[in-house]
Amino acid sequence: MKIGFIGTGNMGQAILEGFIVSEKVKKEDIFIYDPDQLKLDTLIKKYGVSTAENENKLAESSELIILAVKPNIYDKILEKIKSNIDGKKKILTIAAGYSVDRAEGILGNDKKIIRTMPNMPAQILEGMTGVVFNKNITHEEKAEILELLTGFGGAEEIDEKLMHVFTSISGSIPAVVDIFIEALADGAVLNGMPRDKAYRILSEAVAGSAHMIGKTKKHPGLLKDEVCSPGGTTIEAVAALEKGGFRAALIEAVNKCTEKSVKLSEK
Ligand SMILES: NC(=O)C1=CN([C@@H]2O[C@H](COP(=O)(O)OP(=O)(O)OC[C@H]3O[C@@H](n4cnc5c(N)ncnc54)[C@H](O)[C@@H]3O)[C@@H](O)[C@H]2O)C=CC1
Ligand SMILES: O=C(O)[C@@H]1CCC=N1
Known part of the structure; x- marks a missing residue:
C-alpha cells in the first residue's frame, strides 16, 4: 500500500x-x-x-x-x-x-x-x-x-465517544510518565545517585511494574499491597504520595486532558 x-x-x-x-x-x-x-x-x-x-x-x-x-x-x-x-x-x-x-x-x-x-x-x-x-x-x-x-x-x-478519554490515558500519557520519572530521578539525585543512572534504573523499574498489571491481570491495588511490607519502606512512599494528593492530581490530569479534547472537537 x-x-x-x-x-x-x-x-x-x-x-x-x-x-x-x-x-x-x-x-x-x-x-x-x-x-x-x-x-x-x-x-x-x-x-x-x-x-x-x-x-x-x-x-x-x-x-x-x-x-x-x-x-x-x-x-x-x-x-x-x-x-x-x-x-x-x-x-x-x-x-x-x-x-x-x-x-x-x-x-x-x-x-x-x-x-x-x-x-x-x-x-x-x-x-x-x-x-x-x-x-x-x-x-x-x-x-x-x-x-x-x-x-x-x-x-x-x-467507540468514538471514548476517544477523548483515550487521548488522556494513551496519546498524552507519555508526557505524564516523563514527568513522573523526572521527579523520581530528582529524588534519587537528592539521595546521591547520579542522574543518568537513576533514569536507566527507573525506565526498567517503571516498565516492569506497568507490565506486571497486564501480565498478571492482578488488580493494581493488590500488586501495590504485595510490595508494601508492614512497617517497611514502601508504605512510607505511599503515605507521602497520599499526603501530597498524588491520586487526586492524576485524576484531575486525566479529567483536564479529556475536557480539552472535547473543547477541541467543538471548535
Ligand atoms: N505529539 C504527540 O505525542 C501526538 C500528536 N498527535 C497529533 O498529531 C498531530 C501533529 O502533532 P505533532 O506531531 O506533535 O506536531 P508537530 O508540530 O511536531 O508537527 C506538525 C507538522 O506539520 C507540518 N505542517 C504545517 N503545515 C503543514 C501543511 N500545510 N502541510 C503539511 N505539513 C504541515 C509542520 O511543519 C510540522 O512538521 C496533531 O494533530 C496532534 O493532535 C496525536 C497523538 C500523539
Ligand atoms: O498534546 C496534544 O494535543 C497531542 C495529542 C495527544 C498527544 N499530543
Whole structure:
C-alpha cells in the first residue's frame, strides 16, 4: 500500500519510523510532504523515502493518506486535497478532538475515513493506538489497517465517544510518565545517585511494574499491597504520595486532558 504523510513533525515522524523499523511498509511506498524543507531532507536522507511537491501531489500518489498536522489546520488541508480523494483512498487522522463526522463533513460521507489516536512510543514499536473506522471501511480493510498499526505496538478499535478519554490515558500519557520519572530521578539525585543512572534504573523499574498489571491481570491495588511490607519502606512512599494528593492530581490530569479534547472537537 502506498502511504503518504501530510506533516512530518513529532508524531508523523514517530509513525513513519514505526512503519520502517517494523518493516510493515517499504521505503519505496512512503511519500512525505511538509513545508519544513529541513525535516523533509533529514527524513529522505535517514529513511530513503520520497517527497511530494505539495499536498495534492501526495494525495494523488497515495492509497492511504496520514494527516499528521496540528488539529487547527485539518479543515484547511482536507479542503485543499478534497478533489484528489475518491471513494477508494483512505484518510487516516491522528488529531486530538477531530471527529469522523467533521472529516466526512468536508470530504463527503462516501469516503473512507479512519480516526486514530497514536502515541509517541510508536517510534520504538511500543505504541498504543485507538482506532475508529467510518462505515465505508470494509472488514478486510479494517484487518489490514489494524495489522499495519500493530506493527508499532498495540492497536484497538474503540467507540468514538471514548476517544477523548483515550487521548488522556494513551496519546498524552507519555508526557505524564516523563514527568513522573523526572521527579523520581530528582529524588534519587537528592539521595546521591547520579542522574543518568537513576533514569536507566527507573525506565526498567517503571516498565516492569506497568507490565506486571497486564501480565498478571492482578488488580493494581493488590500488586501495590504485595510490595508494601508492614512497617517497611514502601508504605512510607505511599503515605507521602497520599499526603501530597498524588491520586487526586492524576485524576484531575486525566479529567483536564479529556475536557480539552472535547473543547477541541467543538471548535
Ligand atoms: N505529539 C504527540 O505525542 C501526538 C500528536 N498527535 C497529533 O498529531 C498531530 C501533529 O502533532 P505533532 O506531531 O506533535 O506536531 P508537530 O508540530 O511536531 O508537527 C506538525 C507538522 O506539520 C507540518 N505542517 C504545517 N503545515 C503543514 C501543511 N500545510 N502541510 C503539511 N505539513 C504541515 C509542520 O511543519 C510540522 O512538521 C496533531 O494533530 C496532534 O493532535 C496525536 C497523538 C500523539
Ligand atoms: O498534546 C496534544 O494535543 C497531542 C495529542 C495527544 C498527544 N499530543
